[in-house]
Amino acid sequence: MTKAIDISTLEIGYQTKGYAIKKVAGPMNLEMNKGELVCLIGPNGSGKTTLLRTIATMQNPLGGDVHILGKPVRKLDRKSLSKMLSIVLAEQQVPGNMKVHELVALGRYPHTGWLARLTPTDTEKIRWAMKITGTLNFTNRAVVTLSDGERQKVMIARALAQDTPVILLDEPTAHLDIPNRVAIMMLLRKLARKTGKAILMSTHELELALQSADRLWLIRDDSTAISGTPEDLVLGGKIEQTFNDKSVKFDISSGTFKMVEKGNKLIRVTGNQNELLWTSRALERIGYKITENAQVEMRIDISGSDKTKKWLLTERVEVYEFDSIEGLIAYLRSKEKML
Amino acid sequence: MNPAQQHTASLPVSGSPRFIKWHLILTLLLVILFVIDLTFGSVYIPIKEVINTLFGSESVNETYEKIVWLIRFPKAITAVLAGSALAVAGLLMQTMFRNPLAGPSVLGITSGASLGVASIMLSAGGYSGIYMINQLGIGQSWLIVIASSAGAAFVMIIILGISIRIRDNVALLIIGIMIGNLTISVVSIWQYFSNPDQIQDYLMWTFGSLGGVSNSQLTIFGTAVLAGILLSFFSSKPLNALLLGENYARSIGIRTGTIRFLIIASTSILAGATTGFTGPIAFIGIAVPHITRNLLNQSDHKVLIPATMLAGAALMLICDIISQVPGSQITLPINAITAMIGSPVVIWIIMKRRTINSGF
Numbered sequence: 001m002t003k004a005i006d007i008s009t010l011e012i013g014y015q016t017k018g019y020a021i022k023k024v025a026g027p028m029n030l031e032m033n034k035g036e037l038v039c040l041i042g043p044n045g046s047g048k049t050t051l052l053r054t055i056a057t058m059q060n061p062l063g064g065d066v067h068i069l070g071k072p073v074r075k076l077d078r079k080s081l082s083k084m085l086s087i088v089l090a091e092q093q094v095p096g097n098m099k100v101h102e103l104v105a106l107g108r109y110p111h112t113g114w115l116a117r118l119t120p121t122d123t124e125k126i127r128w129a130m131k132i133t134g135t136l137n138f139t140n141r142a143v144v145t146l147s148d149g150e151r152q153k154v155m156i157a158r159a160l161a162q163d164t165p166v167i168l169l170d171e172p173t174a175h176l177d178i179p180n181r182v183a184i185m186m187l188l189r190k191l192a193r194k195t196g197k198a199i200l201m202s203t204h205e206l207e208l209a210l211q212s213a214d215r216l217w218l219i220r221d222d223s224t225a226i227s228g229t230p231e232d233l234v235l236g237g238k239i240e241q242t243f244n245d246k247s248v249k250f251d252i253s254s255g256t257f258k259m260v261e262k263g264n265k266l267i268r269v270t271g272n273q274n275e276l277l278w279t280s281r282a283l284e285r286i287g288y289k290i291t292e293n294a295q296v297e298m299r300i301d302i303s304g305s306d307k308t309k310k311w312l313l314t315e316r317v318e319v320y321e322f323d324s325i326e327g328l329i330a331y332l333r334s335k336e337k338m339l
Numbered sequence: 340m341n342p343a344q345q346h347t348a349s350l351p352v353s354g355s356p357r358f359i360k361w362h363l364i365l366t367l368l369l370v371i372l373f374v375i376d377l378t379f380g381s382v383y384i385p386i387k388e389v390i391n392t393l394f395g396s397e398s399v400n401e402t403y404e405k406i407v408w409l410i411r412f413p414k415a416i417t418a419v420l421a422g423s424a425l426a427v428a429g430l431l432m433q434t435m436f437r438n439p440l441a442g443p444s445v446l447g448i449t450s451g452a453s454l455g456v457a458s459i460m461l462s463a464g465g466y467s468g469i470y471m472i473n474q475l476g477i478g479q480s481w482l483i484v485i486a487s488s489a490g491a492a493f494v495m496i497i498i499l500g501i502s503i504r505i506r507d508n509v510a511l512l513i514i515g516i517m518i519g520n521l522t523i524s525v526v527s528i529w530q531y532f533s534n535p536d537q538i539q540d541y542l543m544w545t546f547g548s549l550g551g552v553s554n555s556q557l558t559i560f561g562t563a564v565l566a567g568i569l570l571s572f573f574s575s576k577p578l579n580a581l582l583l584g585e586n587y588a589r590s591i592g593i594r595t596g597t598i599r600f601l602i603i604a605s606t607s608i609l610a611g612a613t614t615g616f617t618g619p620i621a622f623i624g625i626a627v628p629h630i631t632r633n634l635l636n637q638s639d640h641k642v643l644i645p646a647t648m649l650a651g652a653a654l655m656l657i658c659d660i661i662s663q664v665p666g667s668q669i670t671l672p673i674n675a676i677t678a679m680i681g682s683p684v685v686i687w688i689i690m691k692r693r694t695i696n697s698g699f
Contacts, residue, residue, distance in 0.1 A: 058586055082592030093437065095582050098638040109580055109591040115641065116576040162591065 002070040003031045004166055004198030005055065010064035012047055012054045023062060024050045028225035030217050032200060034165065037192040038227075039209035040202040042219030043243065048202040049090070051219070052170050055200075056087050068166055082110040086162035088155045088169040094143040100154050101139045104130055107161030129160035132194075133187060149180035156187065167191075169201040173208070181205060185212045206243065210234065210255050218242060263289035271302025275309065282325050286333060300328070358642045361635050365649035369419070372656040376415045377407055379663040381670070410550070417552045417560065418659045419652040421617050422627075424564045424609040426651025427644060429624030430631075431571055431609075434578050434640070435499075435602045438508045439688055442624035443610035445512060446498050447519030448491045449621070452614035453545065454522040455490025459483060460541050461526075461533040480556045480616075484563050488611030494518055495603050547618035547674040549659055556616065563612035568648060570605035574598060575640035582638055620674055622681020623658075627651040629688055654680070 011026030025047035032038045040048050053059045055066050057073050066073045068084050076084070086107065094103065107129065108122045118126070130136045133153045143151060152172055159167050172188070173181040185205075189212050192199045200217075203209050209216060210230045218233060219225045220242050226233070233239055240250045243257070251258050267288045269280055279302060280290045301312045311322040313331070322328040377389045384403050391399050392407045425443060432441040432448075443449050459482060497518060502511050530538050544551075552560060571578075577598040580588040585595055613620070631647045632638070658676040 056586075056590065058589070078589060078594060079592040082590060085590070087587070087590045089584075089586055091584065091586075093584055095638045097632055097636045098582065102638065103583075106580060106583060106587075106591060109576065109593070112576075114573070114576060116579065 001033070003067070004034045004036070004069060005200065006031045006067040006070075007055070008065050008067075010051075010054070010066060011062040012050045013062045014050075015060070015062060021062060023223075025219055025223040025225065026062070027064060028219070030225055030227045032198055032215060032217075032227070034198050035192055035196040036198055036214040037189045037212065038198070038200045038215045038217055039213035040200060040217045040219070041204075041206055041209055042225075043221065044204075046219040046221075047223075048219060049170055051217075051225075052087075052168050052200070052202055056085060056168055057081065079110060082162070082164075084164050085166045085168065086159040086164040088152075088159050088167070088172055090170040090174060092151065092155065094151075096142065096144050098143050099139070100135060100141055100143055100146070101126065101130070103143050103154060104135075104157045104161050107158040107163075110162060125163055126161050129157040132191065133157040133160065148175050149177075149183065152176065152180075152184055153187070156184075156191075160191070164197075166198045166200070169199070171203060172201055173203055173205055181208060188212075189214075206239070207256055210239075263287045265289065266291045266293070266296045266298070268293065268296050268299040269302070270299070275302045279311070279325055279328075282329055283332075286329060288332075358635060358637065358646075362645055362649065365646060365653060369649055369653045369656070372653050372660070373415055373419070376418065376656045376660050377411045379660055379665050380406070380411055381668050382406060383666075409554070413552055413554050413557055414550045414659070415656065416557055417549045417617060418655040420557075420560055420564045421549065421613045421620060422623055422651040422653070422655025423648035424567060424613045424651075425620060425623040426627035426631075426647045426654075427568055427571055428606045428609040428613075429626075430628040430640075430643060430647045431574075431578070431602050431606050432624070433628055434581055435599065436502055436508075436511065437581075437584070438511060439629070440508070440512055440625060440685065441515075442622075443491070443606070443614075444519075444619065444621040444624055446515035447494050447517075447522065448498075448606065448610045449614045449619040450519035450522040451490040451492075451494030452487035452611045453490065453619055454493075454526055455486035455488070455611065456483060456544065456615055457526045457529055457541060458490070459486045460544070461529050461537050480559045483615040484559060484612045487615035488563075488607045490522075491611035491614070492603060492607035494522065495607055499599065499603065544618045546672050547620045549617055549655075549673055551618075552616050560612060560616050563608055567605045567609035567612070568644070570601060570608070572641075572644050574601045574605070575644055578602075578640040579638070618674075620677055622677045622685070623651060623655060625688075626681040626684035627654055629684060630654070 007028060007030040009027040009029065011023060013021060013023040013025070015021045040051065042048050050059070054061050055073065060074070071084070073081060073085075104126050105118060105122075108118060108126060109116060111122060112118065127136070130139065133156050135150070135153050135157050138146065138150065143154060146154065156169070156172070169188070173184050176184065185208055188199050188201065191197060192214070213230055215227060216230050216233055217225060217227050218238060220238070226238060228236075228238075234252060234255065240252070244250055247260050248257050249260050263284055265288045267283055268291055269276055269283070271279065279300065283290060297316055299314050301314070302309065303312065304310045309323065311325065311328045313320040313322065313328060320331065322331065374386060374389055374393075377393075378384050378386050384406065388400060388403050389407060392404050428448070429442040432443065432446065433439060436446075498511070498515055501514055505511060505514070530541065577588065577593045580591055580593045581595075581598065589595055610624070627650050628643070628647055631643060631650045634650070635642060635646055637643055658673060658680060662671045662673050662676045664671060
């Protein structure tokens with residue numbers, strides 16, 4: 001089966017006449033299938049946007065090839081490419097009086113004549129794109145009056161109306177709050193499943209990407225890139241290698257990133273799962289290190305039901321009781337100050 | 340009706356009756372203003388007489404007939420042509436530069452056209468026969484149109500080259516003003532070495548006037564303006580695509596290089612030909628596209644271009660009527676009136692968006 005996108009020995013970067021070549025990343029070999037949602041991840045400045053721009057022929061590669069559905073993108077004329085690939089860019093400047101339906105209709109341009117007259121087929125595609133993205137309700141509103149999340153859905157509807165087998169999105173979840181970020185990811189995954197389109201998006205949201213992507217493209221520190229399912233990359237230690245640094249650590253058991261706390265005061269905590277987790281987090285934040293060792297001088301026992309919880313702090317022989325984490329933390333910090 | 344049909348029905352198709360309504364209103368306004376414009380001047384001619392003259396009915400005062408056909412009619416047509424040409428040129432430039440304050444006069448395009456005209460009028464020992472614009476023959480008129488369009492295109496290409504490197508709207512405007520000053524200084528140096536008669540002719544021209552175009556020259560002026568407007572109307576699809584920025588336009592199959600060339604060509608012809616025949620006229624180019632966009636609440640160029648044309652022509656007629664100072668013998672320079680109406684619009688645009696660094 002032909003790959004939706006096939007990248008071979010691609011080197012990306014900038015080359016201006018008379019100036020030195022500035023290589024950003026590569027050589028890289030990456031691929032994705034139809035019907036997949038792929039998240040492109042990598043540290044800041046690793047070349048995510050540059051790679052997307054290179055695939056979309058907005059800039060030339062320094063070397064290597066990009067094939068979309070088996071065809072080399074740089075050999076395609078603009079019209080043919082516009083029927084295979086649509087984009088949602090991070091830059092968004094929409095004129096003040098452009099309506100939502102007008103913006104989405106721009107997606108039909110590759111399919112219309114010189115006066116852009118819409119046929120019933122075009123109108124049907126526009127309506128479908130707006131329905132599936134949940135934007136039909138604001139058809140007649142000006143785009144600038146929409147919230148960030150709504151506007152992003154409209155931009156995705158525009159790309160869908162273009163009716164291309166491949167869609168590229170540059171940071172579609174940036175500037176959105178968590179519910180909107182999740183909504184956009186779920187929408188993109190649904191689209192990949194239902195329509196069989198290949199959807200490639202760059203993102204900073206690693207945890208979200210790990211949960212929802214069918215495949216990750218990971219640009220690594222050494223400028224090479226690898227492709228694989230999120231789970232394989234996690235178990236292979238690739239995520240850790242790329243993103244771990246002095247202050248952040250990938251926690252393989254929860255699939256999340258944690259701040260590295262340089263705690264040295266040992267403390268032992270016992271209690272129910274949730275209380276244990278969140279109490280430990282609070283303690284780590286103020287410089288304690290959680291230990292399983294029963295021989296330490298300080299320990300906290302959490303007891304009680306849902307309504308009344310108790311934190312019992314035992315220091316050698318003294319015992320203190322608190323009814324909230326706030327109280328516990330306040331006590332521990334005041335004790336530090338006195339020392 | 341099921342919900343799906345309802346939604347289909349709620350997707351308006353551009354060019355629907357709601358916009359045609361505006362086009363009709365503007366056309367009607369234009370006709371009324373045109374007739375009113377014919378009544379005013381150093382002699383007041385009653386509307387009834389004007390209409391009689393226009394429709395060639397009997398019992399027409401011969402003096403009135405001469406004034407209307409030989410002086411006022413060409414002047415009103417010049418106003419219509421100049422107004423629509425400058426307004427459409429402004430619309431094209433605002434879309435291409437994605438800059439709400441772009442316009443032929445602001446970005447130095449009219450100065451470029453002036454340079455072209457000066458090169459003909461002041462060229463040492465050149466056409467000694469050229470005095471006033473209205474004394475030019477057909478060949479010489481074309482020469483002026485070509486020279487001023489070439490001057491406009493020259494500045495347009497420089498500005499475009501700069502706009503690719505500098506994405507800042509304000510910086511571009513300042514550079515535009517500087518290039519305008521530069522061309523004016525070149526013209527001043529030229530004047531210094533020219534003979535007084537030529538300088539006087541040129542200076543008269545720089546004041547701007549709608550009254551200097553003869554009936555035979557109108558054909559040339561009209562042809563140039565029609566060509567420029569048709570060119571821009573045929574570019575309305577790519578112009579719409581450019582509203583989202585160049586990258587999006589390319590991604591939906593628009594050849595941005597070609598469309599840029601078309602916009603430069605039509606803007607240069609429109610602003611160039613107009614400046615050549617009327618002298619530099621400011622503010623119509625910036626103000627009218629904004630007035631039209633606000634009136635129609637539209638961004639589709641297929642709708643905007645005809646509306647901008649009509650509104651530009653109407654505003655120019657209004658300016659001409661005001662410049663006649665109805666009820667008096669005085670005629671004020673047209674440039675003073677366009678600035679008086681245009682400047683507040685520009686201030687209003689800036690106040691409304693609080694910044695000029697966002698798009699439209």
